[in-house]
Amino acid sequence: xxxxxxxxxxxxxxxxxxxxxxxxxxxxxxxxxxxxxxxxxxxxxxxxxxxxxxxxxxxxxxxxxxxxxxxxxxxxxxxxxxxxxxxxxxxxxxxxxxxxxxxxxxxxxxxxxxxxxxxxxxxxxxxxxxxxxxxxxxxxxx
Amino acid sequence: xxxxxxxxxxxxxxxxxxxxxxxxxxxxxxxxxxxxxxxxxxxxxxxxxxxxxxxxxxxxxxxxxxxxxxxxxxxxxxxxxxxxxxxxxxxxxxxxxxxxxxxxxxxxxxxxxxxxxxxxxxxxxxxxxxxxxxxxxxxxxx
DNA sequence: CCTTGAACCTCCAGTCGCTAGAGGGCCCAT
DNA sequence: ATGGGCCCTCTAGCGACTGGAGGTTCAAGG
Numbered sequence: 315x316x317x318x319x320x321x322x323x324x325x326x327x328x329x330x331x332x333x334x335x336x337x338x339x340x341x342x343x344x345x346x347x348x349x350x351x352x353x354x355x356x357x358x359x360x361x362x363x364x365x366x367x368x369x370x371x372x373x374x375x376x377x378x379x380x381x382x383x384x385x386x387x388x389x390x391x392x393x394x395x396x397x398x399x400x401x402x403x404x405x406x407x408x409x410x411x412x413x414x415x416x417x418x419x420x421x422x423x424x425x426x427x428x429x430x431x432x433x434x435x436x437x438x439x440x441x442x443x444x445x446x447x448x449x450x451x452x453x454x455x456x
Numbered sequence: 457x458x459x460x461x462x463x464x465x466x467x468x469x470x471x472x473x474x475x476x477x478x479x480x481x482x483x484x485x486x487x488x489x490x491x492x493x494x495x496x497x498x499x500x501x502x503x504x505x506x507x508x509x510x511x512x513x514x515x516x517x518x519x520x521x522x523x524x525x526x527x528x529x530x531x532x533x534x535x536x537x538x539x540x541x542x543x544x545x546x547x548x549x550x551x552x553x554x555x556x557x558x559x560x561x562x563x564x565x566x567x568x569x570x571x572x573x574x575x576x577x578x579x580x581x582x583x584x585x586x587x588x589x590x591x592x593x594x595x596x597x598x
Numbered sequence: 599c600c601t602t603g604a605a606c607c608t609c610c611a612g613t614c615g616c617t618a619g620a621g622g623g624c625c626c627a628t
Numbered sequence: 629a630t631g632g633g634c635c636c637t638c639t640a641g642c643g644a645c646t647g648g649a650g651g652t653t654c655a656a657g658g
Binding site for chain 1 (some may be wrong): 490514550562570573
């Protein structure tokens with residue numbers, strides 16, 4: 315079974331331009347070509363692209379995805395590393411949730427002080443301009 | 457009271473390069489200059505930069521921050537808009553938390569299936585390659 | 599077989615929110 | 629006056645794509 319780039323796109327939800335970009339960056343092996351130069355994808359491509367997309371959606375970092383792809387290529391390797399990567403990812407998500415929760419509390423606190431007067435008395439604006447309560451920045455990437 | 461860019465940086469936790477970048481992008485008004493061309497910041501700059509930084513840390517989008525800055529410049533305006541922006545931000549954070557929670561559940565489920573065998577039998581790798589359970593992508597920007 | 603128009607091709611530029619480096623100039627304490 | 633730490637501008641780069649221009653190929657209908 316072979317697929318055009320558009321079919322692959324429909325099957326995976328990844329846009330054609332992005333698929334081409336994945337190829338150019340080495341995430342996806344270069345596809346066969348038709349006589350006229352159109353890309354022809356196999357089921358192997360479909361699986362790999364689905365894998366990449368799914369891992370991205372789950373928030374894995376690119377290095378982790380590369381590691382998982384390497385693992386997937388060695389079916390007799392130990393599963394432990396995959397498990398470790400997944401667990402690390404769960405911990406990462408936990409940390410992110412925690413941080414968002416504290417942001418939410420801070421914001422709700424600020425917004426709760428609003429008494430509906432003019433901006434001059436607005437606690438929201440004031441609170442944002444106050445140097446206090448410095449927060450550490452969110453880690454890059456979602 | 458005036459500050460050098462380095463002092464402003466120390467006071468706000470924003471790097472000098474980033475401060476210059478904020479100026480070039482119009483987030484911050486251009487600073488006065490010393491005879492030799494060094495930037496000299498006022499307390500007004502300090503307040504505005506703190507505001508921007510704080511709002512960014514709370515995850516406001518750039519358009520929302522611009523709107524808040526516009527509001528801050530009109531002290532007699534109605535506070536309602538600021539309140540609306542803050543509330544929208546709280547809802548946004550809630551949605552993000554919810555999404556992360558479902559990602560976490562999915563991942564934990566996948567990782568929980570790992571029985572420690574070889575990669576060939578690994579549910580983590582398998583699950584990622586499966587087209588099922590498509591998730592919508594995270595909104596851009598943390 | 600021919601036409602048509604959707605899908606495909608390559609290449610290049612832009613996005614966002616910064617960050618880093620090169621190559622120099624300024625400021626001030628000793 | 630000198631040292632070295634701070635500051636200046638300009639340019640390029642990051643990640644992870646996205647969009648457009650300008651041209652070619654494919655497949656279905658007539």
